[in-house]
Amino acid sequence: MIELKGRGGRPRSEQAREAVLHAVDDLLLEVGYAALTMKGIAMRAGVGRQTVYRWWSTKAEVLFEACVDDAEEELAVAPTRTPLAEITSYLDALVRFLAHSPAGAGYRALLAAAQHDPAVKQLIATKDVLSASASAVLNRVDPARPADDQAIARLIGPAFFWIMSGRDPAQLDTHELARSFLQDLGSEVP
Amino acid sequence: MIELKGRGGRPRSEQAREAVLHAVDDLLLEVGYAALTMKGIAMRAGVGRQTVYRWWSTKAEVLFEACVDDAEEELAVAPTRTPLAEITSYLDALVRFLAHSPAGAGYRALLAAAQHDPAVKQLIATKDVLSASASAVLNRVDPARPADDQAIARLIGPAFFWIMSGRDPAQLDTHELARSFLQDLGSEVP
Amino acid sequence: MIELKGRGGRPRSEQAREAVLHAVDDLLLEVGYAALTMKGIAMRAGVGRQTVYRWWSTKAEVLFEACVDDAEEELAVAPTRTPLAEITSYLDALVRFLAHSPAGAGYRALLAAAQHDPAVKQLIATKDVLSASASAVLNRVDPARPADDQAIARLIGPAFFWIMSGRDPAQLDTHELARSFLQDLGSEVP
Amino acid sequence: MIELKGRGGRPRSEQAREAVLHAVDDLLLEVGYAALTMKGIAMRAGVGRQTVYRWWSTKAEVLFEACVDDAEEELAVAPTRTPLAEITSYLDALVRFLAHSPAGAGYRALLAAAQHDPAVKQLIATKDVLSASASAVLNRVDPARPADDQAIARLIGPAFFWIMSGRDPAQLDTHELARSFLQDLGSEVP
């Protein structure tokens, strides 16, 4: 037996929960993260403000829950024949996610907020979708060598910096990035 | 001569300007970027609110002016004998700047804000201290090959991602990063 | 016989009813009428909110039911030998009730609320404890002359105004008030 | 020299002050005291909420300032030839004020609130318009005998109770009240 929580009381409304998450998705695109407010979310969702505060403490938490699932899905790439194709395909997905996806916009906003808000830092640390996706790809490319953080940073870093520093995603040569990453991988200190 | 501005009137107070910039520096460390406000800056600086608005439009502009000079200085590394030492030294400076320097905290906050504020994006684009410093190092290491954005991203990216994603700066192996970067440099497609 | 209500169903809980009335009594003294809330009453009584709303529409109704019985009792004075003693004794009880009794505090609050809430006005009109008590005394003092509203107002008014306008009840000379009231009574236009 | 306050700063807006006071007057009649809110006052006045809170702490304070002047004016009666006419005229004005005047509605609301709010009690004690007006009449009727609180209570009390307890003002015989009051006055203990 597990379900021991709250014996009485009206159960949480799944409808309200979804309305809030959809409202956050919509508003992020329409007004941006800075103009995203708890009040605005509640109004857009047709929900009382207390209902939002009851389940989420900050707009960052709502946004995190709203886009973490999409993020995982968008960063998963299909297996390919060669490591080069696999890495290139992953980097393309990464750039697409960070630069164009709604979920990516949410992720960038959260990562930005985490730079000056320890609570958000801790929040996004609970599910590090970027590292996890890179780790999955690396483990598939070279199952013998377990993916470490340093390798993940070398894989993700250049594209990540490219997007975060505001450069044009179309100008990034992901194929060259993948080639150079794999060369390092095959030539590390013996 | 030079002073061609408004014919009459009181000149701008240099004292007020410096008080504002120092106030921003102090407050960023004390309360963080999110809690940084124009009102708070003015109060801390002992300056009228209008005086802040007269010379800067947003808190981002004040912060930018307050930390861009420090940033340039901290990211300049002394020339070294070998490329490997030079690159390693630069990456160390980069990590130190992003992870520990007050100016770096300001830069991170601005770059974060730029993710959802086009005005801030444009602002920090006017003086890309990170790319400029990397460019300087690259040109010194290999004067024959002019530094391009892709190489800059490969150099800065991994360390940048490491810090921005909240990893411990002490765990980053900059020497290994430098080695792998230089290997790519020497082996690019002929 | 008589019990024609709903054929089935759980009967009303007398325990809950009393808990609510006691809670209102307690809270009125502790936090005052303004801070008295339906939610607070339910919590203090250890009762569901709906249970309060099921039997009373407003906090005024609960309070009325909670203090009307006490009020009647406190305003009833024992017969005395002389009219003067009787009237004085009644005025003393009136002042004691209005100024010091918990039930009187409830009555003052309700009468105050009635000034801007027609529903409360109608509510307290259903059982005018003040006038009724005065009427009883007057009828005993002079059975020949039925107590009219004007006489009741002359009897109650001065003390009522004294308390309602915040004056010190100890400074009121009820004996003098009684003497002057009786003089009027005996000298009205023939 | 007196005007030493605040050397700098924008002066208080008289326009905003009047807009707020008029808004309170209007809203009291339209929605009643219970539904009167600081937010509503600010909106109706076309004024920021902070502006209201800057100068008044509670809706009671705003209302007090809004109706105290009207109250004083409405309770001042013109001198008459006979004491009976004077007293009757005053009682008529008193009833008219309490039962029909907007300012009187405000006064009743405040006096009601004072029953359970010490701050309001203290507030209305700073300018006791009812007692002051009665005092003025009594001093004119019998300059030899200075008006005491007990006499004031006997004069005001009956009419006050009549209105506060919700009776029909038209049914009150002020002439009889005045006659009986004057009889007491002339026959007090020697």
Added chain:
DNA sequence: AGCTAAGCGAGACGGTACGTCGTGTCTTATT
């Protein structure tokens, strides 16, 4: 004994006012 129905505690729901704070603008007197 089983069924039906209303009351019960609990607590989430959509709303709205609270009093505070920061926004960017404005209006003073002073320098």
Added chain:
DNA sequence: AATAAGACACGACGTACCGTCTCGCTTAGCT
């Protein structure tokens, strides 16, 4: 003309209470 001071209209903050609703659980009278 720039300054320090501070009032202005505006609107988001997070909290509290409103009155309603939906749960699972009594607790009775009526088959």
